[in-house]
Structure formats: C-alpha cells, structure tokens
C-alpha cells in the first residue's frame with residue numbers, strides 16, 4: 001500500500017504512523033501535517049528509510065494546495081487523523097476520491113458524518129472505498145454492535161456509551177470534538193422517531209469493562225446515529241452517551257459545553273485547548289486513566305427478547321489508532337467493496353475485532369442491564 005496520513009503529527013496520527021512505518025504491507029508512507037518542525041521530529045523518531053517514508057507540510061484548508069499535493073503523491077489510501085473533522089472531512093475525502101485513493105478516517109463529528117454519503121457514487125465510479133469514522137466511536141462501537149446483532153434475529157434497540165479518563169493522553173482535537181459533541185442537542189431515536197435530546201442534562205450510570213467500572217454518562221452527538229440507522233432502519237431506540245471517568249472534570253466540561261463559547265472552541269487554537277486539557281487532567285482521578293466503550297443491543301432471538309452487551313477497554317490512542325491500522329490493511333488487501341461504507345459494512349466485524357484484540361485491546365462480553 002502507498003498511504004498518506006493526514007494529521008500525522010497529532011496524538012492519533014503519530015500512533016498510526018508508528019504502526020504503519022513498521023508494517024511490511026506499506027511500500028510508501030507520506031506523513032502530512034501543518035508543522036514542519038513536528039513532522040521532522042516524527043521522521044527522526046520513526047527513523048525509516050527516506051525513500052520509503054517522507055514528510056509534507058501543508059494546510060488542508062488550502063484546497064488548491066491540498067489537491068495539488070494529493071495529485072503529486074498519488075496515494076492509493078489516504079488515512080485522515082486530522083481534526084476537529086467538521087470542516088475537513090468532506091472536502092478532503094472528496095479530494096482523495098478524485099485522485100483514485102480510498103479514504104479512511106478517525107472522524108467523530110456527527111455533522112460531517114451526514115455529508116459523507118454524497119461521495120458514494122463518485123467512490124463507486126472511481127473503484128475506491130470511503131470509510132469515515134473508524135476509530136473508537138464511531139468505529140469499534142459499530143463493529144461491536146454488528147457482532148452483537150449476529151446473535152439476534154431482529155435488532156430493535158441500540159445503546160452506545162463511551163468514556164475516557166481526563167488523564168488518558170489524547171490530542172487537543174479529540175478534546176475539542178468532545179466539547180462540540182456535548183454542546184448542542186443530542187440526536188437520538190425514541191419510539192422509532194428521530195428526536196433531539198436537550199444537551200448533556202440528565203445523567204445515566206453505565207458500567208464499562210474493568211478497570212473503568214461505573215461512569216456517569218450524558219447524551220451527546222456522534223456519527224453512530226447516522227451510520228447505525230442506515231444499517232438498521234427500523235430501530236425503536238438508538239442513543240449515544242459519553243462521560244469522563246472523573247466526575248468533577250465532566251461537570252466542568254458540561255458547564256463549558258452549555259456556554260455560548262463552546263461551538264467556537266475548536267477555533268480557539270492550541271493554547272486554549274492545551275489549557276483546558278491541563279485543567280481537566282489536574283483533577284484527582286477516581287480510578288485508572290483508561291478509556292472504554294460499551295454497546296447494548298436488544299431485539300429478538302428464537303421468538304424471545306434477548307439482549308447482548310459488549311465492551312472494549314484500553315488507552316484512547318490505541319482504541320482509535322489500532323482499528324485504523326487494521327482497516328488500512330483490509331483496504332490494502334482489496335477485501336472491501338467500492339463506495340461509502342460504515343465500518344461494520346466495510347469489514348467483517350469478528351475478524352477485525354480479533355485482529356485488534358491480538359494487539360492487546362481488551363474486548364469483553366458484559367452482563368446486560370435488567371430492562
């Protein structure tokens with residue numbers, strides 16, 4: 001594979017770059033970001049053969065320059081870890097399809113997710129695959145839902161919950177995106193109808209795989225509300241919730257998300273994000289600094305109600321980067337159909353999860369809640 005990583009200097013991008021630099025499946029690896037000094041540091045750390053790994057600094061908001069770079073490099077796969085993804089996902093994915101490259105991203109912005117299906121026809125015509133959102137949530141959560149659904153004859157309700165410790169290292173874009181996801185109404189499905197829950201108000205305790213345990217979660221906006229509905233259109237209930245392991249840090253984030261400044265946070269720049277990150281991580285921890293996700297899928301099996309609950313736990317960078325790396329390998333092997341595909345449609349859930357599990361990410365079957 002000849003892969004171009006966008007946002008390679010970020011927390012997720014660096015991990016993906018380190019994994020792909022070691023992979024024998026990668027013939028050529030281009031690392032892209034805005035900051036030349038950080039790119040050079042990364043090249044130095046990876047210490048790869050310069051004819052195989054090289055760095056390219058450009059701003060993805062400069063459409064003409066981006067398109068020129070894409071044409072010059074001519075990758076067969078573009079992996080985007082650049083974010084926040086709202087303004088970047090659609091134009092960059094379109095530019096990738098236009099040069100005949102497949103697209104894979106860590107995007108977790110619900111507004112961007114709604115725009116991506118517009119690329120289906122161009123992607124089919126170009127014979128490439130677009131998988132937008134293949135990290136933890138969306139990504140692993142979609143695969144877990146699909147795996148749980150294999151045990152049911154009919155899927156009626158899906159609940160997705162995700163959590164991270166404020167002290168689990170991740171990048172500034174991930175924190176900005178969390179705030180964006182909490183700062184507006186939370187789309188969900190109740191009684192078979194799409195509704196908007198009013199932001200992160202009512203809490204709901206969710207049990208995540210150990211060592212995370214119980215965490216207070218709140219309704220937020222995430223792409224699963226779009227992607228899972230397209231796979232299971234008749235759902236009676238679909239909800240996405242998120243919480244920080246440290247309750248006081250989550251309370252502070254909710255306060256910030258409710259203010260008029262929250263949606264502008266992504267444009268505040270690195271200094272503000274860094275300050276917020278430092279403030280949140282300064283809270284004494286209630287537990288270990290891990291991140292996790294849980295899905296509860298309810299429906300019918302053999303004519304009876306049945307509930308299947310699955311979870312995943314590790315550090316956020318692993319939970320996000322390892323699905324991208326496993327997915328890149330599947331795309332390179334040509335095992336995916338062209339077009340826009342949600343992760344659970346692009347890849348066989350069990351084999352992709354098994355591959356990620358072999359890298360040490362813990363995937364667990366959980367006791368369903370009594371409903």
Ligand SMILES: NC(=O)c1ccc[n+]([C@@H]2O[C@H](COP(=O)([O-])OP(=O)(O)OC[C@H]3O[C@@H](n4cnc5c(N)ncnc54)[C@H](OP(=O)(O)O)[C@@H]3O)[C@@H](O)[C@H]2O)c1
Pocket residue numbers: 006007008009010011012013032033034035038058059060061081082083084085106107108133134135136137138139170171172173174175177316320
């Ligand atoms: N699906 C999931 O579960 C999940 C989990 C975690 C994160 N994410 C998403 O993954 C993405 C990366 O998160 P992160 O924690 O790694 O953030 P990060 O450390 O802040 O990294 C962001 C990266 O994007 C690059 N970038 C931003 N705007 C750019 C632009 N206009 N042109 C070129 N490069 C640009 C940055 O380059 P510079 O170095 O030049 O600033 C940096 O390399 C975010 O969208 C985040 O929401 C998803």
